[in-house]
Amino acid sequence: MLREYDKSDIRPLPVLLALVTLFTGCATPGQISTPSVDEYVPLAMGQHVRTSPASMDGTLDPDLAASSGGLSKDALSLSECLEIALNQNPAQFAARHGVTVATETVGIAKALYYPEVNFMSSWNRSLRSSTLPGGVTQLVTPDSNGPTNDWLAGFAARYTIADGGRRAAELRRALALNGATEGDVKRIRQDIVFEVQSSFYRPAAATQVHNVAEENLSRAKAHLDLVQRLYSANILVIHGHQMDVISLV
Template sequence: MCTNTACFLRVVVMVVAVAVCAAVTENGRAASTAAEPLSLDACIRIALDKNPANRAAMETFAAAGEAADAARAPYYPDLSLNLGYRRVQTHAFLPSSINFPGITSIIGPVNQWNAGVKASFTLFDSGQRKAEAQSARASHKASAEDAERTRQGIIIAVTEAYYTLLAAQEAKGAAGEHLTRGEDHLRLAGERKAAGAVPQADVMRARVEVANARLSLVRAENAVRIARGNLNRTMGLVPSLALAIKREEQPVTAPGAVDITEAYAHAMSRRPEIRAAGHNITAGENNVKSAKSTFGPKIRAEAGYGWLDSEFLPQDKDWSLGVSVQWPLFSGFAGVHNTARARADLSRKEAEKEQVILNVQQEVWTAYANLTETYESVQAAVVAKADAAESLRLARARYDAGAGTITDLLDTETAMDNAQVTYVQAMYTHYIALAHMKLAVGDL
């Protein structure tokens, strides 16, 4: 047996130990995730789980679902419990023919205690509850399409940030290679200057080139930091988180593989914006029906059962059962204006769908044009890279043999670096254009 204090201290120690183990495990897991190179699919999975925009869209969808369920409430009866007390004095207006001595027309003051249950049910409402329920259901479906659009937006943002980071890393590597070659050229120029083969100007030119290469490397490293922070942000993570990503090669897609007519048709049936606009029109049509239903009658069944007495815990039964009919005759033209407003709102939604269709068609066409451009850019960059590499090899050989100048060598080296960066940018820009093409047709 242990004292209360000893038992309490043991519990505290166990709780602290469990908390420390959990923290160590979580930190180790986070460090492992940050250290392990992530693929594009892994980045997308993290973004869909962590990005607050996706969570907000899902909560909006859930709220719309609750609104759709709430719109079905009029199909159920209303049931309420009533408890009350009041002290009453009133005047009874008796006919003049009734005149008995000692009978007063004043009733009370008396106590009234009541307790009971009341129920009512709508038998007919000119189609109002049906229209409102269908409108809420259509809005729920539109919210689902909005959530899908948000999901696709997150995916395309992560894709762009992912390939931008890869391009920045490739540019950093090219800048490092440029610096290494510059230092090698500076060494070679120094050796040839010592041998009297070249003037001091060649050495100074090589030093300037090395300094510029170091500056380019610094800028490239900063571009990597910014691109990594942007990728972290799109994934819903802290921008300063150190993470590594995998370099993934994808096949280059020729624009001829895409049929623009089929792409248009596919986008019309797949894009969530168009489907959401269609659901909004359905909701608008039912809003018109709901507004028109206010001109018709409403029939309700009502019932009540309880007790009414002048003493606490009433004993006298009090019940009622009946049907009520309500038919508005005049409401200040509110029904007319509400119906006109609903029709105008429906026309607006129909026009918005037409605009959405035009926007989607333009996005498909733009994505197709960008895919064509990036494909041709990749083909040109491949040739330029090969030519620049061969030109650099020849320039280096001429300089080593004393037949070329340092200016020729550095110019061809710069051309090689530019060709390498252009090739990398063309490849990753093509990957991004391909993702935008999938987004445009609704397949992302």
């Protein structure tokens, strides 16, 4: 007959060793916080950011500020615009995480130079027949010799001595990718700064072009008026062709 066994038959030390081996082999993933999309889109939060055009020296242009509906109250300086763009641009976050991935890849390449150690353990508790050999089907439950504890433990270590330069090539490749990602971070930062500065000074440049165009128009009107006066006073004589006068309104 089969006899029941209690918990006292299980030795605690091997079980504890097996549990420690199991949990030490589990890797805990790092906690990565995902940035909120609302940080990139202020309008989605109801925060309307208003800026006033700047002059070429970085200060507010009075004419543009007056014509922009009084936006000078909530205007942002160039340094504030750069700070917002560099801190909240998604490209910056992506580039920084890319550097993190490249750095971890370098660590993986360096890990190939360390020896690999494996440890395995198992435990099994069963009842074995005292009269039948193993593998014979039991038609009737025979007398048994009690529960049997089977323990198995194994240890293996491996270290690569020669790999034809593969580990060195993988390490150089990881270091090169790490340097490339760091260069991408600098490039993206420079692009953001350039775009912000261009957008910040673009209204001022357009205002300067508009002012120059108005001055040219006034000068052309003055020249036209002078020519008309000279022609009316018969002081201006045209030889060989007829002069067409176009009035500008």
